[in-house]
Amino acid sequence: MKKILLFVVLSAFPVTRAWCQNPNTPWLPVGLNGETGPLGTLGESEENELSLGVSVGGNYYGTASSSTGSQENVGSYTVAPNIAITEHRPRISFTLQYAPGYTYSPQTGNELTQTSLDQLQYRITEKLTLQLGERYLRMNSWFTGLDINPTATTGNVIQQPNESILTTQTVQTNSLSTLNLVYQASDSTVFGMGASFSTGNFSNVQVALNQPLFNSNSGTGSVYVQHRVHGNNWLGVTGTFQRIVTSGQAKEGADNPSIQIFYTFAPSVNTSMSLFAGPSYFTSQAETDISLFGVLIPVTIPSKGWGAQGGATVGWRGQRTGVNAKYLHRVSDGGGLSGAVRSDSASGNFRRQLSQRWTANTSLLYGKNTSESILYGGTFKMISGTASLNWLMSDRFSMVFSYARDHIDSSYDNLLGSIAAPATTAQTIDDNRAWVSISYHITRPLGW
Numbered sequence: 106m107k108k109i110l111l112f113v114v115l116s117a118f119p120v121t122r123a124w125c126q127n128p129n130t131p132w133l134p135v136g137l138n139g140e141t142g143p144l145g146t147l148g149e150s151e152e153n154e155l156s157l158g159v160s161v162g163g164n165y166y167g168t169a170s171s172s173t174g175s176q177e178n179v180g181s182y183t184v185a186p187n188i189a190i191t192e193h194r195p196r197i198s199f200t201l202q203y204a205p206g207y208t209y210s211p212q213t214g215n216e217l218t219q220t221s222l223d224q225l226q227y228r229i230t231e232k233l234t235l236q237l238g239e240r241y242l243r244m245n246s247w248f249t250g251l252d253i254n255p256t257a258t259t260g261n262v263i264q265q266p267n268e269s270i271l272t273t274q275t276v277q278t279n280s281l282s283t284l285n286l287v288y289q290a291s292d293s294t295v296f297g298m299g300a301s302f303s304t305g306n307f308s309n310v311q312v313a314l315n316q317p318l319f320n321s322n323s324g325t326g327s328v329y330v331q332h333r334v335h336g337n338n339w340l341g342v343t344g345t346f347q348r349i350v351t352s353g354q355a356k357e358g359a360d361n362p363s364i365q366i367f368y369t370f371a372p373s374v375n376t377s378m379s380l381f382a383g384p385s386y387f388t389s390q391a392e393t394d395i396s397l398f399g400v401l402i403p404v405t406i407p408s409k410g411w412g413a414q415g416g417a418t419v420g421w422r423g424q425r426t427g428v429n430a431k432y433l434h435r436v437s438d439g440g441g442l443s444g445a446v447r448s449d450s451a452s453g454n455f456r457r458q459l460s461q462r463w464t465a466n467t468s469l470l471y472g473k474n475t476s477e478s479i480l481y482g483g484t485f486k487m488i489s490g491t492a493s494l495n496w497l498m499s500d501r502f503s504m505v506f507s508y509a510r511d512h513i514d515s516s517y518d519n520l521l522g523s524i525a526a527p528a529t530t531a532q533t534i535d536d537n538r539a540w541v542s543i544s545y546h547i548t549r550p551l552g553w
Contacts, residue, residue: 126374129258130226139262139379141420144427144456145255153551156189162542169535181210196228219243238283246272251507251540264301267440269450269472270485278306293333301325323349323438341367349438349445359389359445361436375422382415391479406479427456444478462497486514504543511536
């Protein structure tokens with residue numbers, strides 16, 4: 106009876122085999138570990154081309170903090186040249202983007218910014234695929250979410266760092282490197298193994314934030330298998346081991362092995378959906394020094410516990426509309442908090458091509474992070490909404506108008522607190538961010 110019921114449920118989604126496809130690597134039959142494709146519409150599909158350009162913009166940032174009772178308004182100006190190369194061939198697909206920049210603000214002075222995105226999928230043999238990714242960002246956090254990249258993929262959720270903490274005016278330097286080997290045993294079975302390494306560093310932390318931000322490194326290794334159970338319905342199992350290290354004032358390390366079951370459904374070549382859940386086992390060690398009669402004695406404090414991880418992702422691209430969304434509940438790197446955190450994060454993005462020259466974007470971000478740190482506990486809750494309008498003035502000139510509204514609730518517990526560093530602080534921050542930029546770009550087709 107159970108087998109008959111399962112067959113009836115799965116048969117409710119009858120699709121042809123030709124529709125089954127990875128949203129980022131066309132020759133693979135399924136998205137892996139919750140990945141979705143880019144946000145751009147089918148009308149904006151990438152071509153084999155070289156693009157060169159430069160953007161000039163102005164930014165307004167206004168914030169109000171409950172801890173100081175003050176309001177602050179900040180303006181800045183940015184110049185950012187950029188280069189992008191996109192190539193899609195039967196055995197190889199890659200995107201290379203790089204944009205160095207310069208920002209000036211009367212309040213904060215001069216800052217250099219950098220963003221780069223490198224993605225490569227190479228079909229080594231008919232069954233073996235190599236996937237490489239590198240993303241680097243050095244930018245003031247007030248630019249977060251204002252410039253949406255429609256060609257960027259959300260990627261493999263297992264390998265994503267924690268990006269659900271919005272830090273007031275802080276300069277963030279983040280990098281993410283990924284490597285995956287995928288073996289397609291048959292039309293219905295895919296095996297793979299992967300690794301990722303991410304770093305998060307913070308500088309120019311504003312007094313208004315009223316708590317420290319800690320640098321961290323994290324690495325993830327995973328093995329997985331996915332099997333088609335019927336039509337375009339796939340089930341998979343992923344085993345993951347994650348190592349998180351916080352450096353600087355707080356020295357903490359955390360290990361987080363987990364197993365997750367993935368259900369993936371692709372009703373069309375332009376649609377992907379994944380649901381996933383599983384247990385994890387968390388262990389952590391914090392290192393500190395205790396003064397005893399004037400002598401510093403190193404002490405290590407351990408902790409451990411069981412947890413659950415899971416979430417959902419969905420992506421869809423139409424001729425003039427693109428949508429993606431995800432929800433994650435997991436143990437992750439601190440993203441600025443000390444040690445590992447228990448994180449709930451969600452995001453939704455909507456892109457609509459209004460006409461040949463006008464495109465609208467909206468996004469909503471939510472994050473709730475609770476640190477598992479034994480010595481420096483902290484929590485962050487963030488809600489951020491962004492809206493932008495892109496105007497293609499001519500074949501070479503474009504203009505972007507963006508606005509974002511942020512609400513941040515944070516608290517910080519220092520168990521080694523003193524008069525200079527209070528034991529507990531809490532605050533609420535509300536931000537308004539606006540951005541206007543004009544860009545010049547030229548493109549050339551690539552024919553090799």
